[in-house]
Amino acid sequence: MKFDTLKFISDLVKFESVSADSSRACEVRKCAEFLKDAFSGFGFEASLFETPGHPILIAKRDCKSGSPRVRVLCYGHYDVQPVDPVGKWKTPPFEPVVCGGKVWGRGTADNKGPTSCVIGGLVNFLEENPDAPIDVAFMLEGEEEIGSPSMSDFIKEHSDFISGYDFVMLSDTSSASLDQLVVTIGLRGTGSFDAVFKGANTDVHSGMFGGAIYNPIQAMTEVCGSLHSPDGLVNIDGFYDGLAKLSDWERAEIRKSPFNETEIKRHLGIKELYSQPGHTPSEALRVLPTVEFVGIGGGYQGEDSKSVIPSECFCKISCRTVPPQSTKDVVEKVKSAMRARTPSQIKVEFIDYDSCGDPYFVDPKATPSDAKSAALSKAFAKMEECVEAVFGNKPIYLREGASIPLMSQIKKITGLDCLMLGLFTPQDNLHAPNEGFSLEMIERAVKYYGMFFEKLVLPQ
Known part of the structure; x- marks a missing residue:
């Protein structure tokens, strides 16, 4: 039976897992327990690890025979932003509604929807290929929206487990549109x-x-x-x-991004964008x-x-x-x-303040120097191939101006790099009223991840 991704997203959205609201701590835990039970049903070994705040879920599945060709750790988060101002919502934020080509509700795009797409693509792949030579695990936290205060200690305490994988994969970054996905290669x-x-x-x-x-x-x-x-x-x-000086390759990738200065000025109600010597505004917000x-x-x-x-x-x-x-x-x-x-x-x-994190950068064009970097290099290549096949265009490789401090912590503590493919878009209203996630994006993303794991793991 195929994984019903839309139903899974809808079930998750019903949990009011607002990590910043102590009165909803029980809802955050219920969401974690739901995910634990779901992964157990998928054949994973699932456990909740207690923290001073909300629990961290680890769900792992090792290959059933022989040695794995690849080991992948998938990161995501099940907590969500507060819903204020509630009066601005057109539908109840924790009662998922499907209409207008989207599923609406808090967390649909950030990050319950994208994480569900990864789960859906992988579960479908494993159902068809139960003996696939892959070790895979999910690490899902409940405190990302409040700065991941428990993750650094968790990564240090479980560094041997985490560093046993080849790379980390996540979909908690943005893309330009449904037809033009973005691979995030850097974070400030x-x-x-x-x-x-x-x-x-x-x-x-x-x-x-x-x-x-x-x-x-x-x-x-x-x-x-x-x-x-x-x-x-x-x-x-x-x-x-x-x-370092911005490379010609990265500058060319930035030029591919749909950064429309005229539209941005109109949208923001300003006459001019800020510019700094030697860099366009689009370059500056990514690399300076x-x-x-x-x-x-x-x-x-x-x-x-x-x-x-x-x-x-x-x-x-x-x-x-x-x-x-x-x-x-x-x-x-x-x-x-x-x-x-x-x-x-x-x-x-x-x-x-405690919210201090270092920047992160991974070079998708780097020459592999060991088994882990070779696995990452192959993953980048297969990702590009599958994105083009499913979404119609090759992805753009961009740094983001925003921050996910966890990525630099993982790199610093375990040595692992991250493969970050964005699934939500600017139209999805992250952190705002009327958050929604495209039904077409869900369908394509599940297909993409199934294809990605197939090409990454199985002999071609």
Whole structure:
């Protein structure tokens, strides 16, 4: 019997597995238990591993005879984003509805739908080829949407198990459209912190003290304004040290991406996109590091005016990094620059956050140097062949501007690289009301994964 992918997705969506909402912890666990039971029914050895947060599911199936030709570890997550604002949803977010060529509901595209497509393609393949020489496992977590706080320790504790596979495969990245899939070959790292600027020990009257003391807001804006030069580059010594020049091949791949500047400007309501010397906006958001101000506060925020100089103010900063940068080192360089540029009359303090991850890059054209890299190279080749056969076009190989810190952790701890094929598209409303996943994408993706495993594993 063929795997009913749409039903499986719908069953998963019914679980309100919002990892950020402690009141829904039972729903997150129920979703994990549902998946455990499902994998057991597929003939996998499935177990839930407890963490300080939500459980991690490991489901594995070893080849039944002889030595495996390939060992594949599939990653995904079963937790979802909150559904706020609920009033913007056209259908109940946890009651899956099929209409208009999509299945609608929270998690349909991120990541219950794509993960179900991987499961569906593999289960169908194994049903037809029960003795296929493949060891395969799934590692599904319930905390991806809150930064995967338990995964780093889990990977360290189970590094021998994870490193026994040849590569990691996932579908938690985006593609341009149903007809133009994207293979993600790189992800920027991310590091965030707050900078708090402190002046007097209390708010003071701007008439009585204005001009006699340094205003923390003035100091903060001066410091923040100094972090970028007029051409848009980050103005910090050593910030770009070690960055490699963008290759001609990768630049050509980026040009293939449907990055329509006119449409983006219209959609965002802006006159011009930001550009940096030597790079188009599409290139910059993929291959250049950034320092971004993502929040700011201080002083009176109510109606009308209040003539007061605040005792302190703050800004929130998010850094994006690219190989070979260390995110921790970059964050420290930014802090050091801010500290050095803060006027002596003002004190600056920093508040760090745990959501810090290094960048990741894998070269699909690299020459294999060992058995694992040879398996990965073959997987890239078969993936391209199968994507073209099922979706009508070869995939584009792109870095993403966003971050999945887990990928760099896996590489650093186990040495494994990742094969990332995007299945959701910009039209799927990730993290927003009215999330949906294309029925045609589901059908094609299941067919693709069945073909991919066949060509990867069986003699041709």
